[in-house]
Amino acid sequence: MTDETVQPADVSRRKILLGTAAAGVALAGGIPSAMAANKSAATRKEFDGKTAFITGSARGIGFACAQVLAGNGANIVLFDIAAQIETVKYPLATVDDLANARQQIESLGVKCLAIQGDVRDRKAIENAVAKTVSTFGSLDFVVVNAGITQVGRLEMFDDASVDTVLDVNLGGAIKTIQAVTAQLRKQKRGRIILMSSVTGRAGSSVFPVYSATKWGMIGLAKSTALALGKDNITCNAVCPTIVHTKLLDNEYILKALIPQNPTWAAMSAGAKQMRHILPVGGYEPVHIGNTVRFLCSAESELISGDVFDVGAGLNAQWPA
Numbered sequence: 001m002t003d004e005t006v007q008p009a010d011v012s013r014r015k016i017l018l019g020t021a022a023a024g025v026a027l028a029g030g031i032p033s034a035m036a037a038n039k040s041a042a043t044r045k046e047f048d049g050k051t052a053f054i055t056g057s058a059r060g061i062g063f064a065c066a067q068v069l070a071g072n073g074a075n076i077v078l079f080d081i082a083a084q085i086e087t088v089k090y091p092l093a094t095v096d097d098l099a100n101a102r103q104q105i106e107s108l109g110v111k112c113l114a115i116q117g118d119v120r121d122r123k124a125i126e127n128a129v130a131k132t133v134s135t136f137g138s139l140d141f142v143v144v145n146a147g148i149t150q151v152g153r154l155e156m157f158d159d160a161s162v163d164t165v166l167d168v169n170l171g172g173a174i175k176t177i178q179a180v181t182a183q184l185r186k187q188k189r190g191r192i193i194l195m196s197s198v199t200g201r202a203g204s205s206v207f208p209v210y211s212a213t214k215w216g217m218i219g220l221a222k223s224t225a226l227a228l229g230k231d232n233i234t235c236n237a238v239c240p241t242i243v244h245t246k247l248l249d250n251e252y253i254l255k256a257l258i259p260q261n262p263t264w265a266a267m268s269a270g271a272k273q274m275r276h277i278l279p280v281g282g283y284e285p286v287h288i289g290n291t292v293r294f295l296c297s298a299e300s301e302l303i304s305g306d307v308f309d310v311g312a313g314l315n316a317q318w319p320a
C-alpha cells in the first residue's frame with residue numbers, strides 16, 4: 001500500500017496564505033495586528049515545517065516517535081513493511097496498523113504519508129525518500145528504527161533466521177542511511193537517530209544475534225556522524241531497555257523468557273527488579289519518543305556520534 005492521498009504542499013506559500021488569512025480575521029474582529037502576530041508566534045510549534053522519516057513506524061517505538069514529533073508540528077512519513085516475514089516468529093505490523101497509525105498522526109494536525117516498504121530494499125527506501133521530498137520539500141529527521149528480534153541460544157538459530165535479523169536490523173539501517181544521505185548533504189542539515197538497544201551496550205546470552213546487530217548500529221551511528229558531520233548532519237544512537245511493544249509482548253518471546261508465567265506483567269516485574277535504581281519496570285514507547293525529540297531539537301545541535309541510554313537507572317551499575 002502506498003498512500004497517494006497527501007497533496008504536494010508548498011509549505012512557504014501555505015504559511016503566507018495562512019498568515020494573510022489570520023491578518024484578515026484580526027482586522028475584521030478589530031484585534032490589533034501586533035496581537036495577532038504574537039498569538040501566531042505563541043501557537044507556533046518547535047518542528048513546524050519540518051519532516052520526519054521514520055522506519056518501522058506502523059506501531060511501537062517508531063509510532064511513538066512519530067506521535068511526539070507530530071505533536072511538535074513535524075510532518076511525518078511512516079515507512080513500514082506492514083506484512084509478515086516468514087522467518088520472524090511473532091506478528092509484525094499489518095496494513096491496518098499502518099493505516100491506523102496514519103490516521104492518528106493526521107489527527108494531530110500535521111500531514112502524513114504512509115508507505116509500505118521493506119528496509120532490506122534500498123530502492124524502496126530511495127523511492128520513499130524521493131516522495132517525501134517532492135511532497136514536503138525537505139527531509140529533516142530520519143529515525144532508523146525498523147527492527148526484529150529472535151530469542152534463544154546462538155547455536156539453535158537456523159541460517160535463514162540469522163540472515164533475516166542481520167539483513168533487517170543492520171542491513172536495513174545501512175540502506176536507510178545510504179538512501180537519505182544525498183538529500184541531507186544537499187540540504188546541509190539533518191538529524192539521524194538509530195534505534196540501538198541495551199543489548200547493543202552489553203552482551204546478551206538470549207538475544208545473541210540481535211545484540212550483535214545493535215552493537216553494529218552504534219558503530220554505524222558513529223561512522224555516519226564522522227562521515228556527515230562536515231555537512232552539518234548529526235547522527236546518534238538511542239538504546240531503549242525493556243519497552244512495552246509487540247516486539248517483546250508476544251507469546252513467542254514471553255514463553256521463551258518466562259515459561260512459568262509468560263505475561264507482560266511478569267516481564268515488567270523482572271525489569272523492575274533488574275534495574276535496582278528507578279522504580280519502573282517495562283516502560284512506554286513515548287519515553288523513547290521524547291529522547292528522539294530532544295535529538296531533533298535545536299538544543300542538541302552539537303550532539304553527534306553519541307549514544308543515549310534510556311535505562312531508567314540500569315546503566316548506573318556499569319563502568320563509565
Ligand SMILES: NC(=O)c1ccc[n+]([C@@H]2O[C@H](COP(=O)([O-])OP(=O)(O)OC[C@H]3O[C@@H](n4cnc5c(N)ncnc54)[C@H](O)[C@@H]3O)[C@@H](O)[C@H]2O)c1
Pocket residue numbers: 055056057058059060061062079080081082083092093094117118119120145146147148168172195196197198239240241242243244245246247248
Ligand atoms: N521494545 C523494546 O523493548 C526494545 C528495546 C530495545 C530496542 N528496541 C528497538 O526498537 C525498534 C522498534 O521496536 P519496537 O519495540 O517498537 O518493535 P515493534 O515490533 O512493535 O515495531 C517494529 C516495527 O518495524 C516494522 N518492521 C519490521 N521489519 C521491517 C522491515 N524489514 N522493513 C520495514 N519495517 C519493518 C514492523 O512491522 C513493526 O511495525 C527496533 O529496532 C527494536 O530493536 C526495542
